[in-house]
Amino acid sequence: AFKFTGKGEVKLTVQRPTDIPPISRIEKNGFEPTKTIAISVTDTGIGIPVDKQQLIFEAFQQVDGTISRRYEGTGLGLSISRQLARLLGGELTLESEEGKGSTFTLYLPEEAAAKASTPPVPVPALVATKVHAEIEPSGGSPGVEPSGSPIEDDRNDLQPGDKSILIIEDDRKFSSILMELAQEKGFKCLVAEDGNIGLQLAEQYKPNAIILDVGLPTIDGWTVMERLKDNPDTRHIPVHFMSAANHSMDAKKMGAIGYLLKPVTTEQLGDAFKTIEQFMTRTVKNLLVVVDIESHQQKILELVGGEDIQSKLALTIAAAFQHLQTVTFDCIVLDMDIEQGSGSKLLEQMRKEPDLCKMPVIVYAERDLTPSEEALLLQCADSLLIKSVRSAERLLDEATLFLHQVEAKLPSDKRNMLRMVHDKEAILRNKKVLIVDDDVRNSFALATVLEDNEMEIVCGNNGKEGLATLEKHEDVAIVLMDIMMPEMDGYEAMREIRKQLRYRQLPIIALTAKAMKDDKVKCLEAGANDYLSKPVDTDKLLSLMRVWLYR
Incomplete structure (x- = not known):
């Protein structure tokens, strides 16, 4: 009211109404003036045209719908207010004349009805409360352990050289299934039922692999993943996500080796373990570097190469695309200056091939990207596993993430570069x-x-x-x-x-x-x-x- 009233007054009135307006919802609820409270806000502001008086109660709507209007707001206030009024068994009404002002009146019963005469009004989900919403598996009780005692795992039987896996999952039935299947595959199992415990076990035992749920108590799976990848002692450990919400691309950009959508079948679980085992057995990772400028070649290969990295160099886009048809690479570094700034052509080719979209691409440029290059990266972001970097430190950071290199085995200068990147x-x-x-x-x-x-x-x-x-x-x-x-x-x-x-x-x-x-x-x-x-x-x-x- 104050926002829309440049001069005059804004008045608040609380009273018993002399009569009840003929509104179907109010009549249906049997409102009586002697048992009703009316709270009115009256202003002498700009008023509302008759043809807009119902529209303004809809979500994201105002009298002036342009986004840069003088009187700003989301257009949610009246929609939310009316929904709340109805949930309380009341109603919100409007009387207005354009140029003269408005009166909004909230009618509420003095006492709540003993039984609801109408079904609850669904309130629209206007904004997300979390960036990643997670649906809990049926039968699971987040953060509650059915027996009140921690689940038994193999931590007390772990011996040096054992193949181990950490399962971070709060649904005890599901974690038991995962543990049984892992043990059949020859893994010793560690189980955590919340994110904090999972992080502690990961740092203490350094498992060979981690299976991570998203919807965890205390801290969610995304935060767990971020902290795992920020910690030089756990950054190289392969992580396979299992979640009821599909955020596969987000997980893989964080360095996940796989993503399984719940509910899952036994066959899908078998495939997930196969992915983990194949990753563990491949001690040498495949890297494709796409660059034709000699000085750039030397710099990139020195930065991201290593004893456990098998690097292939492609001097043309055609050669790079040919390599991609025959070899599965753990990481691709693309210099955007290849063939006189034509690196985007390879991205356009890759996005048309579903199998190639699974390979992580690090786009590297020591210059500002052109508007057309930036536009292409945005278009590719939903289909390609793509990261864009402009500094040597960020290139090293992203490459070691996708190649799952053990930071402790890197030369001291590279370790120092990574510490700088992760000094939050x-x-x-x-x-x-x-x-x-x-x-x-x-x-x-x-x-x-x-x-x-x-x-x-x-x-x-x-x-x-x-x-x-x-x-x-x-x-x-x-x-x-x-x-x-x-x-x-x-x-x-x-x-x-x-x-x-x-x-x-x-x-x-x-x-x-x-x-x-x-x-x-x-x-x-x-x-x-x-x-x-x-x-x-x-x-x-x-x-x-x-x-x-x-x-």
Whole structure:
């Protein structure tokens, strides 16, 4: 009401109504004026046209539906308010005249009905509460051990040289099946029923392989995976995901060797163990390096080569594609400058071949990618296992991840490079962040988290203020950009930033309450490097920020 009222007044009234409006839901519930409370908010603001008075109660709708309207917001408030009113057995009504003002009235029964006369109103899932939602297996009780005692495994019988596997799974029935099958395959088993215990066992016993569930108590499987790959002692251990939600591409980009979607069959479990066993028996990994510039060849091969790596060098795109038809590579390093900057042609060929899409590709360029190259990488991201890097340190980091190299066996200079990449505090420390968001609560919450990581914060309340703030603070290292803002929205602000040559490589992460399917594409096309939906998962945000700040 205050937002839409430039002059006049906003009045709150709480009373018993003299009469009840003829609304079917209210009549059906048998409201009586003497047993009803009416809470009204009346303003002298802009008012609402008659033809828009029902529309505004729909999700993501406002009287002015353009995204850069003067009065900003997500268009969710009234939709949520009406749903809540109905869940309480009441109703939210509107009386308005354009140009004169509006009255919203909440009618509530004084006492809740003894029995619900109508089925519950489904509340739409407007935004995700977690980046990765996980469905628990039927019969499982997250974090609850049926017998109250830890499950028995083989940790007390482990001997040097034993083939071991760590199962991190909170569904005891399923973990028992996995353990029985693993033991039949000759594995000694370790079992953890939550993420923290899993991390402890991985570091203590250094198993030959890990089977990881996503929906775990205390910390989820994604966090477990991130910590495993950040730890030099566990980074090389192959991890096979098993989950009820399909996020296969995300898992493999983190270095997983396989992903099985629950519910699973015995045959699928057998295939998963076969994948693990084949990976363990291959002591030499296959690497394809696609580069024709001699100085680049030497640098890449020295950086990612090793005794346990069998490297093939392709000097042309045609030769690289021929190698891919006959050999399964654990990792491909593609220099985008091959054949005078034609590296993208190989990506276009690979994305048309389903078998080739399974091989991880590290795109390496010591220059800024062209807009067409960046667009192609975005198009390939959903079909190809692709990572883009610009520094030698990041190239080494991604290559050792996909090749599952034991960090302790690497030369000291490479170990030092990897430690630099994985020093999470150092990457963020003293970096300046521009937060552009019209909701001060969001800015405050983000600033609190970032300041705890020793970052410096500057803010803008809309796109125009964000641009002005950026002009004053040229040392801004990264931008967090809201989309739905007054005066200038996030899309336009990002486009304006990218018009300036000096900001072409400035990392921008878009943050939006709209979790629609095409929003990510719109954000990336406008100039964002990455995208997160609100409410923001702060761990995921910090992880993304580290990636983009190090590139």
